[in-house]
Amino acid sequence: MRFDFNQLQGMISERSRVLDLGCGDGALLKLLADSKQVSGYGLEIDPEQIQKCISRGVNVINQNLDRGLGNFEDDSFDTVLMTQALQTMRYPHKVLDEMLRVGKECIITFPNFGHWKARCHLAFKGRMPVSDLLPYEWYDTPNIHFCTFTDFEVLCREKSINVLHRQVVNERSAQLLGNLAPNLFGETAIYRLSK
Amino acid sequence: MTKTFAPDSVGLVTPFTVQFDEPLDLACGRTLSNYELVVETYGTLNANKSNAILICHALSGNHHAAGFHSEDDRKPGWWDGYIGPGKAIDTNKFFIVSLNNLGGCSGSTGPRSINPDTGKPWGADFPKLRVRDWVHSQARLADSLGINQWAAVIGGSLGGMQAMRWALEYPSRVRNCVVIASAMKLSAQNIAFNETARQAIISDPEFHNGNYLDHNTYPKNGLAIARMIGHITYLSDDVMGEKFGRDLRSGSFDQGLDELVEFQVESYLRYQGDSFSKNFDANTYILMTRALDYFDLAREYGDDAAAAFRRAQCDFYVASFTTDWRFPIERSREIVDALISAQKNVSYTEVESPYGHDAFLLPNEHYCESFSRYLAGIDTE
Numbered sequence: 001m002r003f004d005f006n007q008l009q010g011m012i013s014e015r016s017r018v019l020d021l022g023c024g025d026g027a028l029l030k031l032l033a034d035s036k037q038v039s040g041y042g043l044e045i046d047p048e049q050i051q052k053c054i055s056r057g058v059n060v061i062n063q064n065l066d067r068g069l070g071n072f073e074d075d076s077f078d079t080v081l082m083t084q085a086l087q088t089m090r091y092p093h094k095v096l097d098e099m100l101r102v103g104k105e106c107i108i109t110f111p112n113f114g115h116w117k118a119r120c121h122l123a124f125k126g127r128m129p130v131s132d133l134l135p136y137e138w139y140d141t142p143n144i145h146f147c148t149f150t151d152f153e154v155l156c157r158e159k160s161i162n163v164l165h166r167q168v169v170n171e172r173s174a175q176l177l178g179n180l181a182p183n184l185f186g187e188t189a190i191y192r193l194s195k
Numbered sequence: 196m197t198k199t200f201a202p203d204s205v206g207l208v209t210p211f212t213v214q215f216d217e218p219l220d221l222a223c224g225r226t227l228s229n230y231e232l233v234v235e236t237y238g239t240l241n242a243n244k245s246n247a248i249l250i251c252h253a254l255s256g257n258h259h260a261a262g263f264h265s266e267d268d269r270k271p272g273w274w275d276g277y278i279g280p281g282k283a284i285d286t287n288k289f290f291i292v293s294l295n296n297l298g299g300c301s302g303s304t305g306p307r308s309i310n311p312d313t314g315k316p317w318g319a320d321f322p323k324l325r326v327r328d329w330v331h332s333q334a335r336l337a338d339s340l341g342i343n344q345w346a347a348v349i350g351g352s353l354g355g356m357q358a359m360r361w362a363l364e365y366p367s368r369v370r371n372c373v374v375i376a377s378a379m380k381l382s383a384q385n386i387a388f389n390e391t392a393r394q395a396i397i398s399d400p401e402f403h404n405g406n407y408l409d410h411n412t413y414p415k416n417g418l419a420i421a422r423m424i425g426h427i428t429y430l431s432d433d434v435m436g437e438k439f440g441r442d443l444r445s446g447s448f449d450q451g452l453d454e455l456v457e458f459q460v461e462s463y464l465r466y467q468g469d470s471f472s473k474n475f476d477a478n479t480y481i482l483m484t485r486a487l488d489y490f491d492l493a494r495e496y497g498d499d500a501a502a503a504f505r506r507a508q509c510d511f512y513v514a515s516f517t518t519d520w521r522f523p524i525e526r527s528r529e530i531v532d533a534l535i536s537a538q539k540n541v542s543y544t545e546v547e548s549p550y551g552h553d554a555f556l557l558p559n560e561h562y563c564e565s566f567s568r569y570l571a572g573i574d575t576e
Binding site for chain 2: 063072076
């Protein structure tokens with residue numbers, strides 16, 4: 001199970017309606033369907049991932065998120081989720097608007113580009129960060145819009161988005177440091193947002 | 196010597212005819228007092244009769260969806276690529292029922308059949324059927340086979356319309372509805388293509404107001420042109436370009452030559468039209484295209500597709516193809532959006548394919564894989 005899924009589970013209400021943007025292989029939706037009896041859909045664009053969703057019995061809709069969510073009605077889902085995909089969006093701020101329109105609440109997780117390892121990469125090597133979590137070279141990567149936790153929070157402030165909760169999730173033993181100085185030591189953050 | 200078929204072929208199949216004597220009330224207000232449907236089945240019906248799949252055919256389709264009628268057949272059934280042991284519609288798991296729709300010309304009661312009231316072929320007087328009439332006649336067929344509930348009703352194009360109508364007319368009798376390259380209603384452009392095809396038939400002097408059989412003739416040219424028009428719209432610009440380009444079949448553009456120049460695409464289309472017109476019935480073609488035009492899923496639900504789908508109790512799988520301009524991906528997206536709005540379980544794949552509307556009949560990895568996995572997930576116990 002991906003390390004952020006455990007925390008996410010606790011944030012979703014029983015039997016709620018969930019829309020998962022960039023749902024990948026459908027593992028999270030399947031988990032939520034089994035543990036919380038949620039109903040809903042995943043949106044995905046990669047054929048192989050779509051096929052995996054279908055095999056899991058997860059509702060998956062072939063849809064490019066850069067096209068927006070115009071086909072979904074206002075407040076039609078309890079929670080709109082997006083895990084580790086914000087940085088791949090062409091217009092992350094517009095996607096955020098759309099998520100908040102369609103969902104009563106949104107949950108977003110993304111990797112922190114302000115993490116000390118990323119900073120060191122740039123500061124000392126003079127190269128764009130490449131890590132286990134983000135293994136792509138700058139010229140060939142789906143991740144086109146990186147941000148730090150602080151960047152994201154500034155955007156939320158500018159858009160008057162309520163940050164209901166922020167949880168820093170670190171894969172290994174760095175949880176304590178992550179809580180102490182999130183933007184420096186946090187690897188991934190889970191944000192719960194509302195309008 | 197016995198010919199061996201590929202291991203993933205259903206092999207030799209024999210169609211059979213089912214006779215119905217209970218009158219069928221039609222949407223147009225008329226009644227068919229009795230009728231016959233010609234049917235093929237593949238695979239084995241399980242003890243619970245819970246593994247049956249209904250295949251609904253498209254405009255020019257028939258009951259022969261898979262396998263071969265004789266060892267000498269050059270071509271298998273029209274959806275053989277997707278029906279067979281281990282194929283997407285797996286005959287090891289499912290019992291598959293495929294019929295020629297009422298009004299057809301491959302053995303089921305249609306315009307070529309004898310009207311019991313007159314003793315002559317129905318011809319143009321055969322009732323104008325709508326998609327729901329087919330669905331009701333298919334329900335009678337299910338009754339006769341002892342099938343109370345389909346594991347899935349599957350159809351492409353006009354067949355997809357039947358599958359959707361099934362989900363609304365008999366919600367408790369369908370567990371899964373598979374809608375491929377279809378639409379909840381045709382666009383004006385689509386109706387325009389159909390009307391042009393119909394006019395090609397009707398304006399053929401051999402048509403005789405649809406009663407050509409009484410004159411021992413048929414509107415061969417009109418029907419061929421209708422098919423040519425249809426065929427163009429089933430292919431994409433790209434695939435036509437790739438297949439034929441501007442290649443010449445005969446003649447040349449050399450200076451000083453006055454002979455007729457014929458492009459490959461012309462000869463191909465004429466061949467398609469000619470061979471179709473020999474095997475198909477003109478009145479059936481008119482009837483089928485009208486059924487397509489008339490279909491409007493949500494008409495009786497206040498034009499609210501989500502309200503219509505709220506009646507359905509089944510799960511849905513929808514697929515469309517990127518270069519299909521006759522049933523474009525937008526039409527499938529509308530279906531999916533309405534299903535989401537109705538809070539139904541649905542999965543949707545938008546398949547990259549260069550082959551236009553015909554893609555739903557052709558091999559394609561993503562399509563085949565998604566379709567197979569969806570059907571593999573259906574519980575048949």
